[in-house]
Amino acid sequence: MNFVAPDFMPVLPELFVLAMTCFIVVIDVFLEQRQRHITYGLAQLTLLGAALLTLITYAQAPVTTMFGHYIKDAMGDLLKLFIYLTSAAVFLYSRDYLRQRDLFKGEYYMLGLFGVLGMMVMVSAHSLLTVYLGLELLSLSLYALVAIDRDSPIASEAAMKYFVLGSLASGMLLYGISMIYGATGSVDLQVVADSVGNQGVDNVVLVFGLVFLVVGLSFKLGAVPFHMWLPDVYQGAPTSVTLFIGSAPKLAAFALVMRILVEGLGALQGEWQQMLIILAALSMGLGNLIAIAQTNIKRMLAYSTISHIGFMLLGILAGTPDGYAAAMFYTIVYVLMAVGAFGVIILLSRTGFEAENIDDFKGLNDRNPWLAFVMMVIMMSMAGVPFLAGFYAKWMVLQAIVNVGLVWLAILGVVFSVIGAFYYLRVVKCVYFDKPEQNEPIEISLDTEIVISANGLLLVVIGLYPTALMTWCATALLN
C-alpha cells in the first residue's frame, strides 16, 4: 500500500494555529510574569495570521482533503473568520480582568488557542471522526479553562460538572457515530449521506444512531432538556472564561449541527425535524421563563443562551436553504451580542469586585453613559427590537419556519420572545432608571473601549443595513 501525501493547502490556517500555539507554549515558559503581555500579543497575532490565511484562501468551491475527512468550504471559512474575531475580542476584554486576579497566565491563551483550533476542526470536519476530534479538543480546553482559577471552589465544581456531563454527551455522540458507521459502513459524511439516501428511514439502526447523535448535539448546544450544565458553568466559571464559552463555541456548534444533521443525515430530515421541534420549543420556553427569576446576570445570560439556541434550531429545522442561512445569521449575530454582553460585565469588574448581579448595573448611565448605551443596545438587540441586529435574526428565522408551514411554532416563538423581553428590559432598567450604588469610576483601557464600542455599534450597523451579512451567509451556504 503506497502512501499519498494529502493536500495540506486547505488546512493551512489550522496548521498555522497549531504551530503558533506550540510556539507560544514554549515561549511562555521563558517569560517572567511582567512580560506576560508578550504571550497575549502572540495569541492575538496568531488569530490575526489565521484570519489573513483564511481570507487569502477563502473557498470559492468546496475542497476536500485528508482523504475526505476534511473540507474547506465557504460556510466553514466564514464561520472561522467570526471565530477568530470573537476570540480576539474575548482575549482583549479579559486581559485586564485576568491581570487584576492573578490569572494572567500563559495557560489561558494556550488553552484558548487550542479551543480555537478545536472549533476550526469542527467547522471544517467532513467525517464523523474529525467532528469528534474537533469537539473533544475544544471541550477539553474548556474544561481546563473553567478550572483555571484553582482556588475557587465554585469554579472547580462547575468544571467538574461540565466535565462529567460533557463526557456523557461525548459518549452519546460516539455511540451514535458507531451506529451510523454500522448502518452505512463509513464515517465520511459524503458516503454516509449517499448511503442514508439509499436506505431511507427503514433502517432502525440508522434512526437509533440519529437519536443518539441528536442527544449528544443537544448536550453540547445546551438545548432543553439537556441544558443542566449550562447555567452552572456560566455562573461558576471566571467571567473571562464564561465570555469565551458563551461566544465563539456557538459558531462551532452551529457548524456541528449543519455538518452532521444536514450534510450527513439530510435524508432523515423528516425524523430530526420532529426532534428539533421539541428541543426548540422547550428551549425557548424554559430558557425565557427561568431567566426571569435570575438575579445573577451570568446565570440569566445562560438561560438567555438556551432560549437563543432554541431560536437558532428553528432555522435549522425548517430544512430549507433560507432556514440554514437564517440560523447562521442568527448564530453570528447572537455571538456578537453575547461577547458584547459578557464584555460589559467583565469591564465592570475590578480588583476585589466581581460584577455578577443584575444590581451591579444600577446607575451605569450615571457612571459611564457610553458603556450604558452599549449595554442597552445589546440588551434590546437580544430582545429583538428593530433597528438592531437581533430583530433581523429573529425575523429571518420566523420567516423560514412560516414558509414551511409551521405557523404555530412561529407564534410560540414570538410569544416566548415577548416573555423574554422582560428580563432584558430589567437590565436596561437597572442601567438607566436606578441610582448607582457605588461610585468608583469605571476604568477601561483605550483599546478595550474602542473594541467594545465597535462591538455595540456593529449591532446598530447590521441593524441599519443587514443585507451584507445576510448575503454572506446565504452565499456561503450555497456552494
Add this chain to the structure above:
Amino acid sequence: MLSELPLLSFVIWFPILGGVAVLFVGDDNPGRAKALALTVAILSFLFSVPLFTLFDPTTAAMQFQEFLPWIPALSVNYHLGVDGFSMPLILLTAFMTVVVVIAGWEVIQYRIAQYMAAFLIMEGLMIGVFSALDAILFYVFFEAMLIPMFLIIGIWGGPRRVYATIKFFLYTFLGSVFMLIALIYMYSQSNSFEILDFHRLPLSLNEQVLIFFAFLLGFAVKVPMWPVHTWLPDAHVEAPTGGSVILAAITLKIGGYGFLRFALPITPDAANLLDWLIITMSLIAVVYISLVALIQQDMKKLIAYSSIAHMGFVTLGFFIVFGIYRHTGSLSGATLGIEGGMVQMVSHGFISGALFLCVGVLYDRMHSRQIKDYGGVVNTMPVFAAFMVLFGMANAGLPGTSGFIGEFMVILSSFRANFWLAFLAATTLMLGAGYTLWLIKRVIFGDIGNSHVAALEDVNTREIIMLSLLAAAVLLLGVWPDPLTSVMHVSVDNLLQHITASKL
C-alpha cells in the same frame, strides 16, 4: 424641483441625526444642547411643510415616493411615500415635537441632552412609521419607537415609572409581534412586503379573519381600545409632561393610522364581518371610559381616560362605514365617518397635548396632580386659566374648536348606520363636557383653595408660546377644517372604493 428631493428621508433622518448630535454635545453643555435641539426641531418642522404645500390633493396615489432596495434577499425595500392619511399626521408629529422641546426647556434638569435627543429620535421614527410603504420598514419603525419612549418614561418619569414603562413596552411588544407573523404569512403568499401589494393580495375569509385579529392586537393596544387600554393611564401618569404629550398626540394616532393602512384595506371582508366587534369596543370606550374619567382624582389620569374615550370615536368612525354601506347601499355617508375619524385624530393630537401641557404647567409649580390640591387658580394665573378653559372646551367638543368637527362628523355618519349607535356615541358630548368642565371648575374656578395656590405665578413667555401655538391650531382647525379634509378627501374615497369591493 423641490419635489425631486428625497424630502421624506430628510424629514425622517434629520431629527434622528440631530438627536445623535445633541447626545454628543452632552449633558455637560445643557444650554448648547437645548439650543441645538430646538433648532433641529424647528428645522424639521419647516422641512415637513413642503409636504403639505406641494401635496397634490387630487390623487390618491402615493406621493413623494422614494424607493431603494434595502434587503433584496427578502425583497424588502426602503420605500417611502405619503397620501392624504399620512401627510397630516407627519406634520402633526413635527409640530408637536417643537412644542415638546419648548415644554422641556426649563423643566428637565436631569440629563437634558439625553432627554432632548430621545424626543428628536422619536420624532424621526414616528415620521418613518407614517411614511413607510414597505411592511417590514413600517414594522421596524413601529417597534423601534418603543426604545426612546421606554427610556423617556423610565428615566424622567414619576415614582412608579419603572412599572409603567415596562408595562407599556411589553403590552405594545406583545401586540405587535403577532402582526409580524401576519406580515410574514402574507409575504409567503405574495412574495412581496409592499403594503400596496398586500392591499391587492387575494385572501380567503379564514385567512383574512386571522390576519385581521393579528392587526387588531397590534393596533388596538396602540390606540388603545378597551379592554387593552390599561397601560395608558399608567404610562401617562408616570411619564414626564413631554412624554405624555407625544404619547397622546402621536403614538396613539399610529394605532388609528394602522387600521387605515393595514387592517381595513388588507382584510376588508374580515373587517366587514367583524365590524360589530370594533364598534362595540369603541362604544364601550366612549361611554364606559368616559364614566371612568368622571371619577378620577388625578388630573393626568382624567385626561388619559378622556384620550381613550376620544380615540373610541376614531375607531368608531373608521368601522361605521360598513354599516352605512349595508344600510344605505351608498358610500356618500361613509366618507364622513372616515374623514371624521381622521379629523378627530389630528384634533385630539392638539387638544390632548395641550391639556397635558397645562397639567405640566401646574405640576411644575405645585408638584401635585391631585385635583383636590387646586382650586381658584384663575385668581393667581389668569392667562393660564384662559388657555386651560379654551382647551377644556375644545375637549368637550365646543363648536368653533377642532374638537367639535371630528365628533360631529362621526356622529352624523353614525346616524346613517343606526340611530342607537349615534345616540350612544352622542352621549360622549355630555359625558365629555361633564368630566372636562367639572375638572375646570374644581381646578380653575372658585375661591383660592389653599396657600400654595395663592402663591402661584402665572405662565411665563415660554409657556405662553407653547400654549399659544396649540391654541392657534385648535381654533384654526375648528373654524376652517377645509385644508385638512381636502387633502384627505380623495384618499378616503379611494379607500372606501377599495374596502367595499370584496376580496373574496
